[in-house]
Amino acid sequence: MKSIKRSRAATIRRHVAITAVAFAASIPFAAHAQVKIGITLSATGPAASLGIPQKNSVALLPKTIGGKSVEYIILDDASDSTTAVKNTRKLIDEDKVDVILGSSVTPNSLAMIDVVSEQSTPMISMAASAKIVEPMDAKRAWVFKTPQNDALMASAIVDHMAAGGVKTLGYIGFSDAYGQGWFAEISKAAEAKGIKIVANESFARTDTSVTGQVLKLVAANPDAILIGGSGTPAALPQKALKERGYKGKYYQTHGVANADFLRVCGADCNGTILPSGPVLVAAQLPDSNASKAPALKYVADYEAAYGVGSVATFGAHLYDAGILLQHAIPEALKTAQPGTPAFRKALRDAIEATSNLPATHGVFTMSKTDHAGLDTRGRVMVMIDNGKWVLQK
Numbered sequence: 001m002k003s004i005k006r007s008r009a010a011t012i013r014r015h016v017a018i019t020a021v022a023f024a025a026s027i028p029f030a031a032h033a034q035v036k037i038g039i040t041l042s043a044t045g046p047a048a049s050l051g052i053p054q055k056n057s058v059a060l061l062p063k064t065i066g067g068k069s070v071e072y073i074i075l076d077d078a079s080d081s082t083t084a085v086k087n088t089r090k091l092i093d094e095d096k097v098d099v100i101l102g103s104s105v106t107p108n109s110l111a112m113i114d115v116v117s118e119q120s121t122p123m124i125s126m127a128a129s130a131k132i133v134e135p136m137d138a139k140r141a142w143v144f145k146t147p148q149n150d151a152l153m154a155s156a157i158v159d160h161m162a163a164g165g166v167k168t169l170g171y172i173g174f175s176d177a178y179g180q181g182w183f184a185e186i187s188k189a190a191e192a193k194g195i196k197i198v199a200n201e202s203f204a205r206t207d208t209s210v211t212g213q214v215l216k217l218v219a220a221n222p223d224a225i226l227i228g229g230s231g232t233p234a235a236l237p238q239k240a241l242k243e244r245g246y247k248g249k250y251y252q253t254h255g256v257a258n259a260d261f262l263r264v265c266g267a268d269c270n271g272t273i274l275p276s277g278p279v280l281v282a283a284q285l286p287d288s289n290a291s292k293a294p295a296l297k298y299v300a301d302y303e304a305a306y307g308v309g310s311v312a313t314f315g316a317h318l319y320d321a322g323i324l325l326q327h328a329i330p331e332a333l334k335t336a337q338p339g340t341p342a343f344r345k346a347l348r349d350a351i352e353a354t355s356n357l358p359a360t361h362g363v364f365t366m367s368k369t370d371h372a373g374l375d376t377r378g379r380v381m382v383m384i385d386n387g388k389w390v391l392q393k
Helices: 002-025 048-058 081-093 106-118 150-163 177-192 211-220 232-243 259-269 278-284 292-306 313-332 341-352
Strands: 035-041 068-076 099-102 123-125 143-145 168-174 196-203 224-228 249-252 273-276 357-359 362-364 380-385 388-391
Touching (some): 035 048, 068 081, 081 099, 099 313, 106 177, 150 177, 150 249, 168 177, 168 211, 211 232, 224 232, 232 249, 232 259, 259 380, 273 278, 278 292, 278 380, 292 313, 313 357
Parallel strands (some): 035 099, 099 123, 123 143, 168 196, 224 249, 249 273
Antiparallel strands (some): 380 388
């Protein structure tokens, strides 16, 4: 009889345990004691020169925010949009993160939007295209980004061109959303200034030759050429143009602002003009610039960890995402706890409510219709001079 009772008791305990496990599994997001931040970056592949400094910058972010410990979970998407989507699903479904940071490039970030919106999880991208946050809709309501919009930088480039007497422009850019977005923005800005685009070419990030495109650009003989690329692949057209004897003015986008680009492009990039976030020339900024203090701190911390001259603006985009979260997380914690849908919603709302927040790339003021949040304080014009970035007054 006693053995039967013990058997029944054991069975009951097993059923209780199974029920408890099943109940826990039925709750996809139970509150947890720490904030979990999921990160997918292009640390390998064609965009590695962007993703590596971003990955390095995670170590500079705080381990505690608003009295809660913070866990950073980092995955590599290898510059591939399909992998970026898989990473995003894993971070949300398995790791139960409260927010997603990523990815490094526009195609990946665009592919991730459906996932984060379906799961009602806020996302901060480190890619540049305005298409990531525009036009604002129900899906993009969950998405923010830290790099400057193409339109903001395109207008700075065209203003510089017009002041220098440029009347005709040639363009060569990536054959993806980044390059296409840049062509659309530069076309509008150029038309407003009376600058005629006389050639439009494209190339893939993985191409090893652009001879055909460059021959067409040289034949058109524009006053200036803008290269709409990012990272080290953007050096390929410029080196080819130099080799073919193009003597006009060279412009690049803010997507090339790192030491790897300078190394690959070498002397062929001397005299090139580009817009950049203030962090690229932090020490050269006037003391009145709101970004000088946070930019100098980032540069000092990054170079202390990774060596003098190692800092890149791309890493600072992730660091600025960290600044946004340091501001937003304490606000979200006033109404909800990490690991819950209510916290994710509160965190989204707090990011959107950001106002006049200085960061390394400018001053962020978000709104319901603006999830980039940077104005003209988020750009400076820079020239490449013998492997150095020189602020243009």
